Amino acid sequence: MPLVIHTIPAFQDNYLWLFHQAGQRAAFVVDPGDGQPVLDCLQEHDLDLAGILITHHHPDHTGGIKTLLAHYDVPVYGPNSANIPQISHRLYEGNCITLADTTFSVLEIPGHTLDHLAYTASPEGQSPLVFCGDTLFTAGCGRIFEGSAEQMYQSLQKLAALPDATRIYCAHEYTLSNLAFAAAVEPDSQALQDKTADDEKKRQQGLPTVPSTLAVERETNPFLRCHLPSLALAASQHSAHQLSAPVEVMREIRLWKDNF
Ligand SMILES: [Zn+2]
Numbered sequence: 001m002p003l004v005i006h007t008i009p010a011f012q013d014n015y016l017w018l019f020h021q022a023g024q025r026a027a028f029v030v031d032p033g034d035g036q037p038v039l040d041c042l043q044e045h046d047l048d049l050a051g052i053l054i055t056h057h058h059p060d061h062t063g064g065i066k067t068l069l070a071h072y073d074v075p076v077y078g079p080n081s082a083n084i085p086q087i088s089h090r091l092y093e094g095n096c097i098t099l100a101d102t103t104f105s106v107l108e109i110p111g112h113t114l115d116h117l118a119y120t121a122s123p124e125g126q127s128p129l130v131f132c133g134d135t136l137f138t139a140g141c142g143r144i145f146e147g148s149a150e151q152m153y154q155s156l157q158k159l160a161a162l163p164d165a166t167r168i169y170c171a172h173e174y175t176l177s178n179l180a181f182a183a184a185v186e187p188d189s190q191a192l193q194d195k196t197a198d199d200e201k202k203r204q205q206g207l208p209t210v211p212s213t214l215a216v217e218r219e220t221n222p223f224l225r226c227h228l229p230s231l232a233l234a235a236s237q238h239s240a241h242q243l244s245a246p247v248e249v250m251r252e253i254r255l256w257k258d259n260f
Contacts, residue, residue: 003102003123005169007208008041010034013173014060015210017131018042021100026050028099030119030131031171033060035067051099054078054087055133056116061171062086079108081115091117109135109159111152112142120162129167129211132159137170138212139195140178141223143258149251153226156250160224164215175199175209181260182222185234185253191219226250 001022008016010033018041020027027047031054032038042049049072054062056079065076065086077097080090091097093108107118112134120130134142135152136159144152179196186192195216199209217224225231226249235252236243243249 001101002126003100003121003129005129006041006045007210008037009173009208010037011060015169015171015173015208016064017169018047019100019102020047021102024100026100028053029068030169031055031061031133032064032068033058033062035064035071038064038068039071048072049074052076052078053099053104053119053131054084055118055131055135055171056113057081057083058113058134061133079115079117083115107158109155111135111144111147111149111155114146116155118159120166127165127167127213128163129169130159130162131169133171135159135170136168136217136221136223137172137178138168138175138199138210138217139182139192139221140174140257141221141254144254149254150247152254153247153250156223160214160218162214164213164218166214167211168214168217169211173208173210175212176203179220181257182220184260185222185256186225186230189220195220222253223250226253 004022006018017030018027025048028051029038051074075088076086077089078087091106095106097104102121102123104119104121109116109118118132122128183192202209226246232244232249235249238256239252
């Protein structure tokens with residue numbers, strides 16, 4: 001049976017992800033920043049909450065835990081972070097957990113926050129997927145709030161090592177603004193122009209642009225392209241310094257985006 005993933009929009013531009021095996025009621029939510037939309041989705045699809053996964057401590061990813069635990073006595077999986085007291089199962093790089101008959105591997109991906117985790121899986125008969133919170137976005141990456149540019153670079157490299165077909169379930173609908181920035185970095189990219197046209201159509205129809213795939217991100221996400229000479233040139237021109245090391249290129253592009 002396939003793994004079914006429901007998209008739950010919350011706040012301005014967050015996505016909470018609720019997944020379960022087709023035909024089974026036990027469902028798991030990723031990053032419930034708000035509880036009520038999750039309860040509504042469970043009711044709408046006749047599901048029971050069986051567990052909560054957390055990628056990092058920010059309130060728009062954790063704020064709904066309390067409400068959900070008031071309705072369901074379920075485990076809360078997440079990082080070993082003093083900022084998230086409700087975590088019942090602390091996870092580390094290389095740990096595996098089986099939820100909804102699917103084995104998820106844990107990656108530690110610090111940078112946006114120091115406690116950031118990703119959960120990756122290859123459900124039987126389906127493309128692989130990753131829940132990557134606020135680290136890798138469609139056409140972008142998270143702001144570096146707690147870690148270093150070096151940490152963010154290594155974390156993005158870890159995600160970039162996943163298979164091409166991996167579906168990227170990030171936690172925000174930032175795609176169009178990320179694509180506008182990516183086009184400033186790579187103004188001649190046909191892949192970016194094509195993706196922008198496709199995603200503008202989706203947004204006009206009220207559809208999410210997430211998930212993307214890693215194959216698409218390799219072509220359009222500047223933060224996964226820092227090893228390319230064209231990106232080094234753009235970053236060097238922007239900073240007025242000669243940059244060549246991919247981590248230096250990424251640091252400059254992230255700074256550029258922060259002020260875009
Ligand atoms: Zn965050």
